[in-house]
Structure formats: structure tokens, C-alpha cells
Amino acid sequence: MADLKLTKIVKSYGDVEVLHGIDLEIESGEFVVFVGPSGCGKSTLLRTIAGLERITAGTMEIDGRVVNNIPPSERGIAMVFQTYALYPHMTVYDNMAFGMRLAKKSKQEIEDRVRNAADILQLGPYLDRLPKALSGGQRQRVAIGRAICRDPKVFLFDEPLSNLDAALRVATRIEIAKLNETMPDTTMIYVTHDQVEAMTLADRIVVLRGGYVEQVGAPMDLYHKPANLFVAQFIGSPAMNILDGSVASASSGKVAVDVESGGKATVPIAGTGAKAGDAVKLGVRPEDLRIAGKGETPIVNGMIDIVEALGEVTLLYVQVEGHEEAVLAKLPGYHQVERGTAISLTADAEQLHLFDSDGHSMARKAEAKEAA
Amino acid sequence: MNPALQGLITILVGVGGCVGYFYFSNQILDKVIFPAKGPKAGDNINRANQVRPWLFLFPAIFALGLYLGYPVFETLRLSLTDRTQGGAFVGLANYNQMMAEPKFWEAIRNNMLWLIVVPAASTGFGLLVAQLTDRISWGNIAKSLIFMPMAISFVGASVIFKLIYDARPADTPQIGILNAIWMQFDGGFGSLFVLQLLPTIVLLGFAGIVGYTTFLLVNPIIDREGRRAVPFIPLRLIGALLGVWLVWMSLSSLVGVWTAQPPYGEPQQWLTLPFWNNFFLMVVLIWIQTGFAMVILSAALRGIPEETIEAAIIDGANPFQIFFKIKIPQIMGTIVVVWTTITITVLKVFDIVFAMTNGQWETQVLANYMYDKLFRANDWGVGSASAMVIMLLVTPILVWNVYNARKEMR
Secondary structure (H helix, E strand, O other): OOOEEEEEEEEEEOOEEEEEEEEEEEOOOOEEEEEOOOOOOHHHHHHHHHOOOOOOEEEEEEOOEEOOOOOHHHOOEEEEOOOOOOOOOOOHHHHHHHHHHHOOOOHHHHHHHHHHHHHHHOOHHHOOOOHHHOOHHHHHHHHHHHHHHOOOOEEEEEOOOOOOOHHHHHHHHHHHHHHHHHOOOOEEEEEEOOHHHHHHHOOEEEEEEOOEEEEEEOHHHHHHOOOEHHHHHHOOOOOOEEEEEEEEEEEOOEEEEEEOOOOEEEEOEOOOOOOOOOEEEEEEOHHHOEEOOOOOOOOEEEEEEEEEEOOOEEEEEEEOOOOOOOEEEEEEOOOOOOOOOEEEEEOOHHHOEEEOOOOEEOOEOOOHHHHO | OOHHHHHHHHHHHHHHHHHHHHHHHHHHHHHHHOOOOOOOHHHHHHHHHHHHHHHHHHHHHHHHHHHHHHHHHHHHHHHOEEOOOOOEEOOOHHHHHHHOOHHHHHHHHHHHHHHHHHHHHHHHHHHHHHHHOOOOOOHHHHHHHHHHHHHOOHHHHHHHHHHHOOOOOOOOOOOOHHHHHHOOOOOOHHHHHHHHHHHHHHHHHHHHHHHHHHHHHHHHHHOHHHOOOOOOHHHHHHHHHHHHHHHHHHHHHHHHHHHOOOOOOOOOOHHHOOOHHHHHHHHHHHHHHHHHHHHHHHHHHHOOOHHHHHHHHHOOOOHHHHHHHHHHHHOHHHHHHHHHHHHHHHHOOOHHHHHHOOOOOOOOOHHHHHHHHHHHOOOHHHHHHHHHHHHHHHHHHHHHHHHHHHHHHO
């Protein structure tokens, strides 16, 4: 039971400021994922919450208590590290019991808590082993078990799956999701650069870039209503196509856009402030593109450069004149198309995203989800 | 001929000889003994390749055999013969004679003292310095300074320390820094503080640390909650006994600290104070070996994964608990290697004693005893016998050292 309140958190190393005044509120029991490209400050932010890094300015509250100067062990947090960070000279049991022994808990309580954690994570048979006799997945489970034993108010995960192979990663991810269900009161904060982990685990995602929060929201909100170009391209795989264009006409509730490469689109957004001739960027997700039927106005006209047929989807890389990067279309099922042939693509107006020249998303009138 | 020129020629002859040996021996092998032609060319190439490693190993094996292997057996033979009887076989008579000499037992006792104090102090100080200099900006400068004595020969270091321990008549300026400091004490508060309060604190601290270590050694045996089979039970018990003895020694010396009547105002001949002079000699070796221990342990400390320390911080460990329960166990293998390496150096210690006291005033050690017998008294029998004793003492530690060093490398 703990809510976190971060107010204007600044962290600098010497002259270099890596977190520029982060404001964030996390509610009790929430599963929040920090996501962003390498060097965006997500791990640093997590470590400041843990207390492993002191913050330069701002206030951090856990459960209404300012913890700026409180050592990590008294913040009611537990942390799972990317490299497991197990004590190599201690058995699994001792690894989990170490913190409680330092806290002078009774032997019975230590035994009970370790047994409980071992049961949750199916570590019973391994309690007497040293970490070096365990596989990577088992080691990470021990690390999670050690965190459970601390009975934390806030659980911190620092890229816990990146050292595991692909199959284990999926299995452990599901275990973490289950763990979250068994501990509904515990707040969990999870750092990753893998958006699949972010989308599947999170109640809310915090997208960070260069020490700033770009957007905070539920996974589907980020997907459907990205606040800016960065979030739009970061969330979703393959990334959203961005096409340069200009406003042809703006009426209330509708903005008509001329795409530079020749296509046209009408986006149902409020369009406040948009005037004819304004430079804009049109965003369209590869999975929203489809081959334009007769009588439909194409958004993109181009030449098929590469075809990747994966069975359930077909990926088309379309070369568009005046557009450096290929436009990517993800068509469901198998499509018999030839490389080098011309193709016209379009998408439902409700699925289009429009960004102003600063990269901010223009407010949309109709909810894409509801319209569809 | 100019010595420099001589040196140059020696180098040329040596290097040329080596190159020539490897070149011609391989040529002979390939062209004459197993020529790679004719009907058996394939077999010959295979045979030549089987022989070739031995060609390269031969010089080293020969030199090691001649200068290390052979002397061991020759020393063993000499230790069983008597020079005065024309080298006749006398069985263990030399050993008996040696055992009957008080000087030999003095050397054994002193060697044991050296064996406990020097490796412990060097490793301890080395670890302390390595840990304390780890995170500070001028840590590397401090480390370089502490490492520097490693570059000084034992004899050179002994000369330096002889100056430190030097004594002049009371009315002349003291050039030995220890006496210069000593002459400042007059029995007032300063003397009370430095000579009684400080040693008391140090002794109590030492007793505390040793006591805690002893507790840590014994605790897993008494309290089996750790649930894993406790390794090295006999070793732990021996260590615990040693710890109890050290605690007793340090506590009983407290009485001496408070009852002694030091001779204020008289310059002391430090190296002639029986028993204590051993420690004045040990300081020289500790001063040298601390640098060695520091460098190796510092590298080991750096090798500890940072995350395990952060995990311990989150688990609520204080800096002492992190050091003793997280860091030390992770570098235990390295500590053992450093400790045993210094132990071997200590068992062979000769130069320091030779240069400073030559074994007088009850400072004799085995190596100097051997030198005395072998080269001064020309008694090769007893001299060789003491050499065998040194070898017997070194061998098990050497084996353990190599075993641990190899384990560390894996």
C-alpha cells in the first residue's frame, strides 16, 4: 500500500543534468512501466526511487512521507536487478534471508517468509543451492524471491528480463504478471526498453526521452492517442509511418491534408488553429494501411520495394517519391504482390494521426476506438 | 674489455645461442631424423610433431632440474653426511644435533611469529588500504606511494629502517626518528595518551576484531540454521583456537601497558630489546608486502559486481556489514592466495634479519640460521638439515597456494 509522488525530480552528475524535473504520481497497487530508448534516464529514475542515487532537486514521497534523505532499506522498497545481483557465496535460502537477518527478524519469521516466497516461485528444491548451480531463469526467480521476502510496499524491477533468452523471457514475464495479481496492494515499477513487456505488463506506461517525461498513460491510450511524434513512433511495432504534408483546408472537425508525395487525406480532428498551408506530419500505423479500393483516395502511392510474407501478415516496404524511408504496410494474411509494381495505400480516416510542425499531436475529435 | 661491451656480448651470445639451438635442433629433427619425404613422409611428419614440444621444453626442464631439482636431492644427501668425517653417512645425527641447539628453536619460534604476524598484517593493511582508497580522488596517488616499497630490495629497506631505529647518546640530536619521538615523552599527559591510552584502544580494537572473526568462524558450526553443510570444520576450529589465544594475548598485554615503567629520556637500542625486536624487523617486511597485497586485493575488490553491493544496501546492510559479509566472502579466494604468497616469502626471510641484526639478540630465523651453519661455520650437514626443514615447511603452503591460485584463474 503505497502511492508515490515525484515532484520536480532533478538528477545531475556534476554539470550534466540527466533528469530535468520529473513530475509523476503513482497510485497504490499500480503496475507502472518506465520505457524509453537507451540513455533516456529510466534506470536513473528508478534508482532515485530506490535511493541508490540521491536526487539533486525536487521531492520524492512514498506513502505521503518525504524520502529524499531516507536510506534505501527504510523506504519500503525492494529491487530486482538486471544481472540478478545474487550474493554468490550464499545459498538461495541465505540470499533471501540476508535482509531479514540484518533486520533481526526471528528465525521462525525468516523461515516462514522464505518458504512462502519459495512456494510462490517454485524454488523449494533449490533452497540449499548456490546461485552458480542455477540457470538464468532460476536465478532471476531467486532475485524476485529475495524482493518478495522484504515484503515491500514498492517493487522495483530494473530490466529484469534482458539477461534471459527469448523463451524464458516470455515465461518469466508471465510469472511477473501473475505475481502482480497475487500482490494487488503492492505498487510495482518496472523499467524496460522492450515495448512488448511494457504493453503487456503495465497499468500505465511512462515514456521517457532525454530525461523528460513524454507521455504517461494506459498502454492502449499511448497506442491510440500518442501525445507526440516520439511516442507515436516508439510505441507500436513496426513503427508508425510519418508522412510530410500540408493543410489543404481546415473546417471545424475536419482537416484535409495534402501529402507531399501526392496522396490526400482527411483527418477528423478539431483542427483548432490549423490554417491552410501549415506544414503538418501525417502519421499512419503500418497495420492501419490497406490497399486502396476503386474510388478511394489513396494516401500513399509508391512502388513495392520489398515483400516479407510471414504467413499471418505480409509486410510491404513501399518506396514513395520524395520520401527517404520506405513506407511500411502490414497487411493481414497473404498477399500475392510483386516487387517493383505500383501500389496505392489508404487507411480509415479515424486511424490517422496528425502532428503539427513541432511534433505535438493535434487533438482528435472522434475516438478512433469508438469509431471503429 | 669494457664491462658494457662484455654485457652486450653476453646478451648476443645468450640470445644467439637460444635462437641457434631452436633453429638447428628443429632442422635436424625435420631433415635428418624424420625427413618429410620418401615413402614414410606422413608418419615422419607426425613423429616430428610429437617430438617437437620436447625440443622447446628441454632447455627449461634442464635448467630447472639442474638448479632446482638436483639441489634438493643433494641437500638431502648432505644433510645426512658429516664433513668432519670426510662426508661419511651419519643418518639423522645432524638433525639430532640441530634439535639440541637452543638457537634452532629460537629460529623456529621466531619464524612462527613472523608467519602469523607478517602475512596477517600485510594482508590486513593491504585490504584496508584497497578498500579505503577505492572511491577517493587521490586514491591512486596513495596507492602508488604505498606500492613503492615493493621496488626497494629487502637489504635496502633494512638499511632505511636501521636509520629509523638508530640511537645516539642522550645529549646529542637523535638521527633515528623513533628515538627522536621517544625522547619527547616525559611521563606527562602526552606520554599517558600515546603510550597507554592509544595502545589500550588498539589492543581492545584488535581483540574485538579477532573475537568477532572467531565468532564468525565458530557460529555456523554451533548454529546450523544456515542449513548448508559447513565446510572446513577442523580448519575453523584451529582458526578459532588461534583467535582465542590472540584475544587472550592482547588482553593480557593490557596489564603490561598499564604497569610498565618506561625509561623516559634514555635513547633506546630498539633492535636489542629481546622479543620486541622481532616485531621491529617484521615491520620492514610488512612495509614492503602491504603494497603487494593492496594491488592484488584492490583489483579483486574492483571485480565485485556493483549490483551485489547495491542489493545489500537495499537489504539494509551498513558499510561494515557490506565489507565483511558481501565483499570479503566474494574475494576470499584472492585473500587466501595473497596470504599464502606472503607466507612463503616470510618463511624464506633472510636478508632483513641478516642486514639488521644477523640473528643476534634473539632474532634468529631459519634462513639466517642455515646461512650461519652452511657458509660461516662451514657445517654443511646441519646447514642442509635446516634447509630441509625450511623446505618441509614451505612445501604444503606452496601446494595450497598453487591450488588456490589455479582455482582463482578458472
